[in-house]
Amino acid sequence: MSWQLTEQDLPDLARGAAVLGTGGGGDPYVGQLLARQAIREHGPITVLDPDELDDDTLVIPTAQMGAPTVVHEKLPRGSEPVDALRALEKHLGRAADATMPIECGGINSMIPLVVAARTRLPVVDADGMGRAFPELQMETFGVYGVPGSPMAIAGERGETTVIDTGADNKHMEWLARGVTVRLGGVAHIAEYAMTGAQVKRTAVPRTLTLALTIGRAIRQARERNADPIAALAEALSHTLYAHLRVLFRGKISDVERRTEAGFARGRATAQSFDGQHELELRFQNENLVALVDGTVRCVVPDLVCVLESEQAEPITTETLRYGQRVTVVGISTPALMRTPEALAVFGPAAFGLPYTFTPVEEAAVGTTA
Amino acid sequence: MSWQLTEQDLPDLARGAAVLGTGGGGDPYVGQLLARQAIREHGPITVLDPDELDDDTLVIPTAQMGAPTVVHEKLPRGSEPVDALRALEKHLGRAADATMPIECGGINSMIPLVVAARTRLPVVDADGMGRAFPELQMETFGVYGVPGSPMAIAGERGETTVIDTGADNKHMEWLARGVTVRLGGVAHIAEYAMTGAQVKRTAVPRTLTLALTIGRAIRQARERNADPIAALAEALSHTLYAHLRVLFRGKISDVERRTEAGFARGRATAQSFDGQHELELRFQNENLVALVDGTVRCVVPDLVCVLESEQAEPITTETLRYGQRVTVVGISTPALMRTPEALAVFGPAAFGLPYTFTPVEEAAVGTTA
Known part of the structure; x- marks a missing residue:
């Protein structure tokens, strides 16, 4: 069943995403600020359960890419991941029906929410890492046959790059990392465009809900002075x-x-x-x-x-x-x-x-x- | 007037291109081998004078990008610059009517000939450097208002990258150089797509003819024991x-x-x-x-x-x-x-x-x- 994610959910989500980030994934606090601003401007976000996706729905995941040490010092405006989504839509010649996280840890739990709020697209409650990982080929999507290519990268000056390495997701990561370094160490991406049927087969399900559950459990334990x-x-x-x-x-x-x-x-x-x-x-x-x-x-x-x-x-x-x-x-x-x-x-x-x-x-x- | 460029023209052209390469531009001998093979397989090449282009003709220049020291050790197959052309055509949603050099020195006098032979497109007798230069923004095309973007880069494994930095050709060079380094130090590109009217306004005219003239003058002087x-x-x-x-x-x-x-x-x-x-x-x-x-x-x-x-x-x-x-x-x-x-x-x-x-x-x- 679909549900609405509001500004009030963000602190728990950010805390849960930081746990799932296992030390990385970029600072979810930065992502939380971006998501809060986007929700305030555009309204709450519709979250879709993966099981309710139509098989031919087009889902385009969005994310931030870069070293967390840089992300920490270089805040995005929020338009960059939308630029990446639009560049990939243009390349594919088809508009996305939903976005989705590629990882459920750190800032990348939040970036798709920013995209969803700004574009009024729903976000799918699933991801391709089930945690945070440092490289783009480290995705259950790719493990189970969905190629990362073509992928789009957007920089902070509106510039875009579309990379297509066919089925070779590791080579895609290699080229995209080179572009990201040249963009100053952080960039925003859209990749692993897939159908609803592919989401159901390859994604780790309900990891936005998982992050909320984790964040809420820790907060509620603190509130009642229990062991978090x-x-x-x-x-x-x-x-x-x-x-x-x-x-x-x-x-x-x-x-x-x-x-x-x-x-x-x-x-x-x-x-x-x-x-x-x-x-x-x-x-x-x-x-x-x-x-x-x-x-x-x-x-x-x-x-x-x-x-x-x-x-x-x-x-x-x-x-x-x-x-x-x-x-x-x-x-x-x-x-x-x-x-x-x-x-x-x-x-x-x-x-x-x-x-x-x-x-x-x-x-x-x-x-x- | 258009004319046919044949295998017999290549040694003079290569020598002239090496002079215009001013020490760089990549080894024209490698390009000569590629062009010779392409002409043998596909027939002679039609060279168009820039003045005879229709104003709305679509010209997509093609080239090799990379450090000459690497090009020297890493021979292209010949299909890579065609891959770049096709990727840019796909991105633009329009087929090229002709290709053209972006520089008239070194290997890049030859790469468009390889593309022309393989695709049966004509090549325009003009370029955007009037010599060889090391960076992609160093083009009369850009100086007089034609943007390099969108540009396509092809690697040796069929992978492609499309970069769009709007009017900022120097930033395009920066990103494309990063991709080229990740591709092993050499890649093939299609960029500065433009109309016939833009060619006439911004290109250095008749530089294929110029290279032939230079190469021929040196050869003929040697043959008659004159001072070359x-x-x-x-x-x-x-x-x-x-x-x-x-x-x-x-x-x-x-x-x-x-x-x-x-x-x-x-x-x-x-x-x-x-x-x-x-x-x-x-x-x-x-x-x-x-x-x-x-x-x-x-x-x-x-x-x-x-x-x-x-x-x-x-x-x-x-x-x-x-x-x-x-x-x-x-x-x-x-x-x-x-x-x-x-x-x-x-x-x-x-x-x-x-x-x-x-x-x-x-x-x-x-x-x-």
Whole structure:
């Protein structure tokens, strides 16, 4: 059933999107400001459940692309992702019936809402990552046969680029990243245009609802002085992301971060409060793996989330800093994201990590947290 | 009047294009091989005089883009510039009536011939640089109001990119260079789509004929054991490139060359045979300026050409090396290329050179050569 998303939903959605961003995805606060302004100007947004899409509906997903470290300093006007959508519509010779997120974490939960409000198109409650990932080919859409091409990129000066690499989504990412770097490190895109039938077959369903559920669970626990992480675990247990495991509690002891080739890459360590255990995180925009005392406890595509210990506020990789008191949790992902085909595209090996994927509900058994 | 260009014309054309390449423009020998193969497969090429174009004819220029140092090692198949043309036609929703060079030096005198042979389109005897230049905004087309956008870029794997930066040709160059670097340092393009009326108003006319004239004059002088440089000066005196001045004779003593940001940049020096005088050349793909004993004797857009002393064979920047015996000549450019508007786009300041443009026929007075 379709529903209306209003300005009042945005704070919960932003908090949930930051959790699903697993440290990356761009700052959802920036996206929240853009979405709030768009809703104030154009009214609330119609959200469509993927199951109610007509098979031949044309859905054009929209997003922001770039290193979170840059996004942080370079605010979009809000017209850029609409420019990207229009450029792709023109190239395809067909108007979109709806937009959709390509990722459900970070700022990219919000960008399609900005597009939806400004264009009065509905937004589909689904996405292609089921979290945030750093690269454009890392999509269940592509894993299950929908090409990213043709894709459109819009810059802040109204300039557009349309890239077509056929079925090669990784080559598309390579070229689009080059354009994004030349556009100053951040750009807005429209890609993976697909039919309603393809959405139903390839998208991770109801991830806007999931982000709202996560954000609301944390807020409501805070309001009643309950443990927000326990509340989050309870709320997730009723979703496709059923398992939450606390992997580590401690203080950030070191952060190494650099912006290179259009990405924010690095690693961070934390020490347990008793000084007996060490956590190591590695990230490329998003957290990729959490090792506790050298053992992998959670690895992509499962979610590694760094939360501030008191309020469970998610901490992004670009705001990680020495001395923060954190609780690191792992969250399981839906079966759609854990198939061999999916792991080939966004499992540990796709990031050059020398680990085999083990579901967090197994890998986290025996953690000392 | 239109005329037929055959395989037999190609060696003269390649030699002339190398002179007009002023050290850059990519190796015309590679282009000659591609053009020869295309003519053998598809027949001779119809060359149209710009004056005979209908005002509403659609002309889509085609070219290769990239650092000559890379082009040298990465041969195109020949289908890539046709892919670029087709991508731009599709984007415009209209088929081209003819193609045209965007530059008349180096490989880019040949690429439109490859396109013409393969597509059976005629090629217009004109171009937008009147020589070779390293960047896409350096076009009389743009100087006199024809936008480069939308432009199409094709890679060797059939991938295409369409860039639209509106009237901002320099920004188009910036984005296209980024894509070209990601495509491996060389790509093929279609840009500055324009009407016949625009060709007549903005293009440097009859530069395919000019290249043939130059190549033929040098060859015929060799055949009769005459001085090829004197023959070249005589042949040019009847064209829009009326003045040739010998700037320097000597031996290359130093070459400094690097491929950076998609360009071959550097400088070279030569010593006169009596050891009393020094030449300094600076280049970015093409030779930009020649200083003799510290005095500017020829600077862009006028042509600085390095010729091997015996046979007047043009030497490209990527083949310059220690010990070569060279004659360096300066050649004047047409009035269209020397206006204030033109100098703003491809005069010395556009290359960051701290010199004022002075026509070679004035600047070379008093050279010691």
